[in-house]
Amino acid sequence: MPRIHEKRVIDTKQIVSDIIKYALLTIGALILFFPFLWMLTTSLKTLSEAIATPPVWLPRAPQWVNYAVVWNMKPFMRYIMNTVICCICHVAGVVVFSVLGAYAFSMYSFRFKGFFFTLFMLTMMVPGELLIIQNYITIQKMHLMDTYIAVFLPTLASGFYIYMLREHFMQMPPSLFKSAKVDGTSNWRFLWRVMVPMNRNTIFTIAILSFIGQWNAFLWPELVTRTDATKLVSSGLIAFRSEASSNVQYMMAGSCIVLIPMIVFYAVFNKQIINGVGGGGIKG
Amino acid sequence: MKNTPKKRKSRLVETEDGRLLIKSPMAYVYLLLPMAFLCLFVLFPTVMAGRMAFFQKYNFMKSLGTGFGTNAFEYVLHDKVFWQAAKNTGILMAVALPATVALSLMFALLINAIKRLKGMFQALFFLPYVTSSIAIGAAFQWLFHSEYGYFNWFIGLFGAAPQKWLTDSSCVIWALCIFCIWNGLAYKIVLFLAGLQKIDKEVYKAAKIDGTSPWRTTVKITLPLLAPTTWMVSMMSMIYTAKTYNEVYSLFTSYGGGGSAGPGNNAITLVYYIYYQFYERQKVNYAAAAAIIFLAVILLLTTIQRLVAKKFVQYV
Structure with a gap:
């Protein structure tokens, strides 16, 4: 009995630490990827969308003509x-x-x-x-x-x-x-x-x-x-x-x-x- | 088998560890081409740089130098731009270097600790290694833009005032640091992951049986066993950081004018200084003198590394 109990405690701990790990990795990946994503989306924007503040994240209509x-x-x-x-x-x-x-x-x-x-x-x-x-x-x-x-x-x-x-x-x-x-x-x-x-x-x-x-x-x-x-x-x-x-x-x-x-x-x-x-x- | 005469010139010798070696001057033929290229494009230029640094005058059009003297070194060592370059390179080494090593170690440990999507994260984090820093620099240049840049918008969310990242002389070095940190992560993460894979899995099994917590396992087992890799990565990045050039070029040249690194050469690094004196100002002897000083610094760093490594790092 005590052994089963112990295992369950470890499992919840495991899940929490897994969530933290994946969250940190996802944030890191997003930061690392941001310049690429920004580059790609900006290449499809109009000039006014590209320099708008606050930022316009996605072009309304992709400007493939660029x-x-x-x-x-x-x-x-x-x-x-x-x-x-x-x-x-x-x-x-x-x-x-x-x-x-x-x-x-x-x-x-x-x-x-x-x-x-x-x-x-x-x-x-x-x-x-x-x-x-x-x-x-x-x-x-x-x-x-x-x-x-x-x-x-x-x-x-x-x-x-x-x-x-x-x-x-x-x-x-x-x-x-x-x-x-x-x-x-x-x-x-x-x-x-x-x-x-x-x-x-x-x-x-x-x-x-x-x-x-x-x-x-x-x-x-x-x-x-x-x-x-x-x-x-x-x-x-x-x-x-x-x-x-x-x-x-x-x-x-x-x-x-x-x-x-x-x-x-x-x-x-x-x-x-x-x-x-x-x-x-x-x-x- | 030992020293059995074979055919004409070539004969075989056995080494202590049982490998057979061919004893033949044919080896020189194999080495001829690589050696010729190394001599022409590495050894000769190194020697020549040493010579050029001591020219008193240099005529770029005729590529002719005359005289022997130390005035190029005197000029460089009294040049404010050179000291700016040395200072910036120093800041990069003191700030960007430890930050990239720490961040890449953290991400490598995280990637190593997860079970699913490991390959995906590894592939994602390594992508910046293959992409040209010139192309990415163009993106960073706009992200740092004082009016339209998302970077200012982002720090604005936390109430910070917008900065002129690429033109304000007190900001340029921090913009450069951020770009260098971003740019240096990928390579180091892969080196750390390779190091982590070399650690014997049995050690972890033992820790698990003893009921050691994952955090404790990381601090007490993984990090000490990873020390040789950490050392190697830090040393490699030290040399790499000392050579920072592409990042400066792609972020700052269009703001400086005349090929200078940002307004008043504020973002200049040592290697950029060599390029600047050589190509933009056509002062070959100054460039050579700076290059020789740079080489001396690199050799000094490498020697210190070797000595320290011998003393403190135990390779497993």
């Missing part, structure tokens, strides 16, 4: 295409370089290995902001200013991703390599036929994280892109901002256009993104 106006004010399609192209090149480069670097550091023994590895790790400590000065001059001297190559070239080799992938390569069972050697597989073949396929999850994570990084990159792309032909979405949005000036509803429609592809990407890959960031962060 999107049409904005789409014609700046070449957003071009910006998105530019960003996609740069992202794909960036991701391809990062993945290939990380695989090569990680393989050398995990499977080979060579002179100065420790020195090279330390050098790679040290590059993680240098803030990218320090590098823009000389890289800008280098890109200018290579006559690459205002090209796609200029956008993704300097960030292709990443000490962090090499480190992350090396950790996973080193966890492969040694028997795998031994049996491959018995079969006479070459080292190069072993890398691409065994190591890469077996670590495809990690490689996929690296691809997704570097994709997000490049999509949202701002400072460097803003410095090396001058014309609409090469501008990425974030720079394009900044350029658009001065044209939209005080038309807040256009401004928000423009921002939504930039955000929507990334939100769709997130909706598709959110498991991998969350696992990748969680796992990668702990190791870094």
